[in-house]
Amino acid sequence: MSYEWFQELLGKLPFQLLDYLVISLNLLIFLFAKFIIKISPKATYFSTTNNRMLGLRAINLALFSIYMFAAGVEIIFDQPISHLQQISQTGLTVLVAYIIQHYVQGWVVYRFGKAKEIDGVTYHGESYASEIIGLIGLVLVSSFAILVIINIWELNEWLQATSVIGGILLILFASKEYFLGDMISGLIMHYNHSVEAGSVIRVKELDTIGVVLQITLSQTIIRDLVQKHEVTIPNSKLRNSTVETISNCGKNGFREFLDFKIGYDQPSEKVQTFLEKVWEQAAAKEAGINIDAKPKIVVIENGDHAVTWRLLFYIKNPYRLLDSRNTMQTIAFELSHQENIGLNTPVTHQILGDQPPELDNSNNRLTSE
Template identity: 65%
Template structure:
């Protein structure tokens, strides 16, 4: 069996360089996770996933090229020309991709930012790392392109201005798809208007979440309600009205809840009730600032009920929704114990009498 396998390999139209590229491609395919994660101090799961996908795609394309080449040679006895150039090109692309990954990781370590967001470490690109990383991509890509041009003896291609003009024309036509996002991303980085770890609210897009990362083209936000990640282009985000909730005073973020309570309850009863809600809620919710007393006030004397507002502070902006939920649940429990209705009772009675 070993002899038949050896003879089959010998009969393939591959040179020593081809086998070297195949072997290296196989090793990279098997140990891609180790290669991509080895040199990263703080890992970004999304970036790792995209880079892993790109590296595996290069591996599979190279495997497919050699598989088709060997099959055509063995079955149809058709010699594939330029196989050596194909091997050298594949090796160049593979090495350039890995070099760029390690270069980007070094730039991230030197110029990036690490943020602890809701108990989990996230990495955020800084203004400097984005610019230097883009320059690194251009340099590595240019060097790889020059090597491939020399491999295929296409030096005269560089002298053809029409080709370069076509590339510039394509870039000019595509400027609206990425240039605006890049400029807005750089402006946000430079102004520090939004940074990783900030809790923001964008009413225009119905977003309440934590900023995970700002890249040159888009901003990633983790929704506080469903815990999923949202990607929005930098140009759209910068043109929207953004409330930065985490940029609050030392007391924390000032939030409130409104309750509609009937006129049959005295102001003293309602105020005591709402303060009791807050007192009981802080025993269970660590996000509430227990050192600052809440305020109770009347917002509206409506036709059917009085709208009372409980103003309180949240010292952990990542737990804004949890704090609201605890206060709402506590209010419901205490309202049943103290016989204070939260269902605008006058309207309820009128509707009940109409139905009867």
């Protein structure tokens, strides 16, 4: 009984052979979307993989929804959906164009991009050439898909009569502020090589320090060195900020410093010996510190309460910048107890009690009872 009911239900469906082919292909792509996306060079970026997979499955769900709606209208209301064949062909065109574009972009990045190793993982990053070629590929694939859809719906005469291309250009011009600035900024950064995949940068305005993973036409993906998560910054916002490229440094490495406030009761020779010991033990413990480049110890301020000493040292591995700083801070704290040198700002003023002071007119000074 159930089999006969199923046969009768299939007979009521308004689908033809092409529709069943598109539904089957759509189902296979939905099930294996993760595998399809991951076999691309761009799949080394976790966020890119997720975004591409979500986009592909969104197209799958849209096609499924259209077919379910058509089947429901046919079965419940006995009203066939017109142009169902065109809808199937259009969905198949969009689906295939999306997958082709994904692989074209992946091949362009792999062939014309830059490969850099970050934390033992090889990343294929964008370059100026890959961005330009990828943009050309996007235009070609999109144009081909639009022409196919126009022919499917037989809109050639309507296209000429209504100037659809002019309308599309008008929409693009009206929305240029939302994407054109980021696109131009991304191309300029690629052309100037100011920020590249694998660079360690510090952006003070955004309070961010991390490794650049990817620069696209719209945004830059950075792995934060503090919390190890990915940060996405619009290209225009990054280009308008002050960016320090830490990985572009001299032969000794990146020059970093730490400041210590030490009281006036400590002799200069003792403080210099203390800071030298801090550097020696930190360099022996932390591989990121360049042990071959000697540190420099200077006084940068004679303040009201303490002397500010600056310890300048070199870091040969910029990816371990924060680890080097934390190691040196920890060793400085431990040695301060051994050497009896306080790292806290000394208190150099008198704290009066609860009883209000009286003025001694004989010597014009404050006294406490």
